[in-house]
Amino acid sequence: MGSLNTGGSSEMRRREFLQKSAFAAASAAAAAAGLVYPAPVAEAFAADSWTASLKNLSAHEGETLLKVARHLFPHDRLADSYYAKVVTDLDAEAEKNSDTGKLLRTGVAGLDEGEKKFIALPAEQQLENLKKIESSPFFQKVRGTEVVSLYNNPAVWKEFGYGGPSYEMGGYLKHGFNDLKWLPEPPESASPKPA
């Protein structure tokens, strides 16, 4: 499994710089959450039980962020549990970094402004409200974390048919690297046969 270089003040500097760009924010979130191969999550969680595991965010904040996460990268076929993982990753970062906690809490409070709380709004309205804040640091924090947290999850890979690491099976040489049949084979001058 993967491992991250750690050690000393250079690691802190790296994290500081990593905070400051959209791409790097995602990467930092991965590092902060100890994410390399996050453990695959069980298929179905009841809403209560997963929010009970939150250490920093409230159950309401967790539920709201879950809804936000579902809107950011909407895969109808993916169960809530995959998005719950994104929220628990945000929660873990909030535990370590009080600025993140504050950002997430104020963000949720902002979404809850108005007659109804965010989670009580119809989906179309939720989406509208999110579009309005898409340049905000809160939105970017959730998006930047989720783009790693959701798509770096081996359980999500399975759902999408992506195979992940191949070293353990000796690569794809004998596992279909050139098995595409819906186009003609290139000639050997262009694509020699494997040894």
Place this chain on the structure above:
Amino acid sequence: MPQFDLNDDSVIVVIGSGAGGGTLANELCQKGMKVVLLEAGARQSFATLENDEWGAFQQLSWLDKRTTSGSWRVAKDFPNLPAWICKTVGGTTVHWAGASLRLQEHEFKTATVYSGVAKANLLDWPITLADLEPYYAKAEDKMGVTRTNEIPGLPGNNNFKVLYNGATRVGYKKVHTGRMAINSRPRDKRLSCWQMGFCFQGCKSGAKWSTLYTEIPKAEATGRLDLRPQAQALQVQSDGGKVTGVLYADKDGKQAVQKARAVCVACNSIESPRLLLNSASSAFPDGLANSSGQVGKNYMRHTTGSVYGVFKQAVHMDRGTVMAGIVQDEAELNTGRGFAGGFELETISLHLPFLAAFLNPGAWGRDFAWAMEQYTNMAGMWIVGEDMPQETNRVTLHPTEKDQYGMPIPNVHYDDHPNDVAMREYAFKKGAGIYEAVGATRTIAVPPYPSTHNLGTCRMSRKSSDGVCNKWGQTHDIKNLFISDGSQFTTSAAENPTLTIVTLAIRQADYIAEQCQKNSL
């Protein structure tokens, strides 16, 4: 491995262990010279390399803070990541995909040959293709480049099949699995390719050439290489017109000076000029060896971009080599297309995690999620084209920000030249056309990623006022200071640069050894 004394001024100090520095160090050791090789990164092994995009990115990349400016998209999407290159023993040869093409004859003399390109700092190299041909041959043999030295081409993967069929249907003729420094048969005590698909994350089988497990162990076997990993060079020290040694910090931050007979700077094209600029002296107030003012200038990163095609059937582009596939027809000089210079189209693949990060940085919502769901039905290609040198595209020292050693950090400024834009737009159309010809339901044009090709910032020139080093990579100003990486490139050309960097290093080693024998160094 020997440990040369810090005060041993008979050693050659090479800074950076990648394609340039790693090769140069080995070549010098083979010729009997003592080399101290300073490498900022740590040393990985086949065991520690990972089939893991995010993990490998953390493990191998240069992540010290950099800033960006200019109108290039990278400054907006990745403001602190101008380049995706390495800080690791082996340098960027651990990460690269293996494409190994010779530059074309006219690409050495673009000032002479390209007319009608306004406001570009075009300059001819002080060498020609003919000068390099014997060294290209040595490099291809050293690296085991397919389709040279009786080495068969690699077998094409599914991503290549899509490229091949699309490209030939629209009329392209030069389409094949490329000249790759990846073993298609066991060679040089290394295995042949397993088609793992994690070339960018370091090749766990060793089939892909990297100085990490070729040049460096071979140099160590001579007993004359003192490799110091996690040793970050801070300044090159000089005394009037000669360099005397290198100040560096070890992994604990402890600083030391290694004395040197000569210093060879091979830190890739952002750190090499930064090091020289940070090494200003009374003799060189604008930066070491910078009497021309060109140190840091003429930064080139190739006109790149990617095209992904979405199909109704599975491709699984991640299975197998990342880049063994090429369409070469557009690399020719043909200004009838509306721009000078040419470009190669090469297969590329990203795994699911990185496709999510790079396909459309910042994107979200239904449309983006739909694209991600097509992952297994996607094919991908990368454009590698010649960008125009501009003085204003440059690496400078940040006016206020410093790194953990108190050294000013680099800023990378880049604006596309109109020629670059015209080439990219044309290449995007051609790439999309290739995939449409084989039934793509959608094509996605992706703007340039953080640069993996970084060139030109200490360029070769005939006249000392036009560049930083001469035809040997020897700086014009200081006889015992050399530039040994892609910073030397006077033009970016349409080809991936690594083969040429290795070629120049082999040739530079001959020159350094000869100069040492004559006691000129």
